[in-house]
Amino acid sequence: xxxxxxxxxxxxxxxxxxxxxxxxxxxxxxxxxxxxxxxxxxxxxxxxxxxxxxxxxxxxxxxxxxxxxxxxxxxxxxxxxxxxxxxxxxxxxxxxxxxxxxxxxxxxxxxxxxxxxxxxxxxxxxxxxxxxxxxxxxxxxxxxxxxxxxxxxxxxxxxxxxxxxxxxxxxxxxxxxxxxxxxxxxxxxxxxxxxxxxxxxxxxxxxxxxxxxxxxxxxxxxxxxxxxxxxxxxxxxxxxxxxxxxxxxxxxxxxxxxxxxxxxxxx
Amino acid sequence: xxxxxxxxxxxxxxxxxxxxxxxxxxxxxxxxxxxxxxxxxxxxxxxxxxxxxxxxxxxxxxxxxxxxxxxxxxxxxxxxxxxxxxxxxxxxxxxxxxxxxxxxxxxxxxxxxxxxxxxxxxxxxxxxxxxxxxxxxxxxxxxxxxxxxxxxxxxxxxxxxxxxxxxxxxxxxxxxxxxxxxxxxxxxxxxxxxxxxxxxxxxxxxxxxxxxxxxxxxxxxxxxxxxxxxxxxxxxxxxxxxxxxxxxxxxxxxxxxxxxxxxxxxx
Numbered sequence: 112x113x114x115x116x117x118x119x120x121x122x123x124x125x126x127x128x129x130x131x132x133x134x135x136x137x138x139x140x141x142x143x144x145x146x147x148x149x150x151x152x153x154x155x156x157x158x159x160x161x162x163x164x165x166x167x168x169x170x171x172x173x174x175x176x177x178x179x180x181x182x183x184x185x186x187x188x189x190x191x192x193x194x195x196x197x198x199x200x201x202x203x204x205x206x207x208x209x210x211x212x213x214x215x216x217x218x219x220x221x222x223x224x225x226x227x228x229x230x231x232x233x234x235x236x237x238x239x240x241x242x243x244x245x246x247x248x249x250x251x252x253x254x255x256x257x258x259x260x261x262x263x264x265x266x267x268x269x270x271x272x273x274x275x276x277x278x279x280x281x282x283x284x285x286x287x288x289x290x291x292x293x294x295x296x297x298x299x300x301x302x303x304x305x306x307x308x309x310x311x312x313x314x315x316x317x318x319x320x321x322x323x324x325x326x327x328x329x330x331x332x333x334x335x336x337x338x339x340x341x342x343x344x345x346x347x348x349x350x351x352x353x354x355x356x357x358x359x360x361x362x363x364x365x366x367x368x369x370x371x372x373x374x375x376x377x378x
Numbered sequence: 379x380x381x382x383x384x385x386x387x388x389x390x391x392x393x394x395x396x397x398x399x400x401x402x403x404x405x406x407x408x409x410x411x412x413x414x415x416x417x418x419x420x421x422x423x424x425x426x427x428x429x430x431x432x433x434x435x436x437x438x439x440x441x442x443x444x445x446x447x448x449x450x451x452x453x454x455x456x457x458x459x460x461x462x463x464x465x466x467x468x469x470x471x472x473x474x475x476x477x478x479x480x481x482x483x484x485x486x487x488x489x490x491x492x493x494x495x496x497x498x499x500x501x502x503x504x505x506x507x508x509x510x511x512x513x514x515x516x517x518x519x520x521x522x523x524x525x526x527x528x529x530x531x532x533x534x535x536x537x538x539x540x541x542x543x544x545x546x547x548x549x550x551x552x553x554x555x556x557x558x559x560x561x562x563x564x565x566x567x568x569x570x571x572x573x574x575x576x577x578x579x580x581x582x583x584x585x586x587x588x589x590x591x592x593x594x595x596x597x598x599x600x601x602x603x604x605x606x607x608x609x610x611x612x613x614x615x616x617x618x619x620x621x622x623x624x625x626x627x628x629x630x631x632x633x634x635x636x637x638x639x640x641x642x643x644x645x
Contacts, residue, residue: 142423145419145598145614146420146423149416149419149420149594152412152416153413153416156409156413168479169478169479171478176458176478176479179458179478180454180458183454183457184451184454187447187450187451187454188523188527190450191443191446191447191522191523191526192520192522192523193521193523193524195520196520196521196524199524211436211438211443211446212435212436212443212522212523215520215522216520217520253459253462253463253482253483253484254460254463255458255459255479255482256455256458256459256460256479257460257463257466259458260455315600318600319598319599319600322598322600323598326593326594326596326598327416327593327594327598329593331412331586331589331590331593331594332586333582333585333586333589347412
């Protein structure tokens with residue numbers, strides 16, 4: 112089970128922040144991939160369920176069912192302390208919180224003036240407009256709350272992953288501040304984007320998430336899978352959709368978070 | 379994606395209940411296994427987090443954080459229609475519901491006097507007392523809400539699976555009512571248990587879930603896994619814990635649901 116508790120988990124137990132490394136962050140990001148793939152497969156259990164996304168369906172201030180559900184759920188999550196953890200960001204932070212739990216001392220790793228970088232709205236729009244139609248088949252089975260709850264799990268997994276860019280940027284900056292200083296002073300996003308880009312790492316990640324979609328989305332039976340190029344394998348979610356999600360959205364948005372974080376790293 | 383929409387999904391689209399077969403129910407049960415395994419792996423991301431289970435931690439009417447969180451969450455789920463679907467059962471049905479969604483016409487397959495069979499309390503106790511300590515490592519990382527939310531997902535997946543026994547029993551009864559009549563009239567649970575038992579099916583299921591825990595809980599990398607008997611493979615959740623969960627709890631409780639359902643099938 113050790114791999115599950117790499118990354119920030121261990122960091123929290125440590126007495127100082129000096130154990131945060133790019134490798135420990137990558138371990139956590141790799142682990143988060145599993146849960147992103149799981150959550151997409153879970154959402155694909157339900158058909159699209161159009162009424163859940165129709166702003167007029169509930170007759171509630173133009174909130175769709177999914178938005179109303181997410182708002183109510185996040186308010187409860189806040190009461191139970193979820194957003195005390197700087198890794199977690201709500202999509203609708205304008206809830207009225209009635210905190211039930213005592214504060215927990217999470218490690219404060221981020222540089223405060225830069226920590227509020229947030230692309231939640233972009234993730235929300237990308238998920239509902241681009242991704243969801245690719246993973247849910249057409250249809251309406253009445254399980255609107257279940258579909259909305261699965262949507263929220265996907266959204267939270269993606270948001271956590273993408274906003275990890277803040278931690279990655281912080282560690283990169285601490286390792287070699289001199290690499291970034293002039294570009295930060297010049298507010299030069301283009302150079303910063305180049306500095307946080309590693310094409311080989313990006314290619315490894317998109318290939319690996321594709322493989323994860325194949326492994327986790329296969330139909331597991333006790334019979335040995337036939338390996339003779341018989342192209343009938345059906346996956347629960349198309350693996351190329353998952354690698355495109357990473358290549359076109361997750362990685363670029365993570366880099367956008369990194370760059371925006373760095374731009375405020377000397378504020 | 380076809381396997382994902384087997385089972386009751388398709389049944390709902392059908393004009394009559396005549397398409398429900400043991401095979402279509404088994405397809406759904408097989409699919410549910412994936413999500414049970416996923417949800418256990420997800421819970422194993424967090425350490426045990428003792429304060430979430432300490433009834434005195436919140437100072438709330440002796441509710442532990444997890445119980446308070448589940449109660450609040452189920453009330454919201456009810457508002458958004460989750461429990462209209464006869465496949466879904468809340469753990470704490472005494473919520474005050476303020477339904478926001480119009481009724482949806484779910485197929486009513488179950489025989490009403492038998493449909494209220496419920497082993498939720500047993501599932502709750504089994505999960506927290508037996509299962510959770512086997513999948514979560516010791517520790518406290520402050521992510522209590524996240525752990526509680528993962529617990530609820532595990533509980534709901536297990537409850538849905540186990541209470542599917544009601545659908546299985548209904549279909550078995552409809553197929554050959556004469557097999558069951560005398561035992562039902564005699565309230566003979568022992569004979570009914572024998573009638574709903576298939577050792578070969580049970581062995582297949584426990585073996586298959588073990589394999590699923592191996593497949594879904596492996597560390598997927600782009601390197602080929604070494605197949606040379608090198609016993610260093612670490613799984614996110616111990617596969618034998620998952621097969622024992624099925625052998626000792628899920629299957630026996632499902633049969634208990636089937637038998638109790640049948641006992642009320644002629645009320």
